[in-house]
Amino acid sequence: MEQLEFFDVPSPCIGVCRVNERGYCQGCLRNRDERFRWMEMTPAEKLYVIKLCRMRFRRQITKDNKTSKTVQQDIHPQQNLF
Numbered sequence: 001m002e003q004l005e006f007f008d009v010p011s012p013c014i015g016v017c018r019v020n021e022r023g024y025c026q027g028c029l030r031n032r033d034e035r036f037r038w039m040e041m042t043p044a045e046k047l048y049v050i051k052l053c054r055m056r057f058r059r060q061i062t063k064d065n066k067t068s069k070t071v072q073q074d075i076h077p078q079q080n081l082f
Contacts, residue, residue, distance in 0.1 A: 014028060028053060029052075029053040
């Protein structure tokens, strides 16, 4: 038995249960299968899902930053706000 199996991995749910356009929960960024199977997953599987959620979050932040810079450039093409 691995040491990991002695500890319960808490759910990343934050109570914002809405699905975005890509099929991920807007609160925790898990997909449907990851949300529904959470209680059946091993601790290793849960940690892997959390790792995936972190990667999805980073991608979303990067995408949002690029989008906001593009919008600001469109609104103020002569001004460099940053």
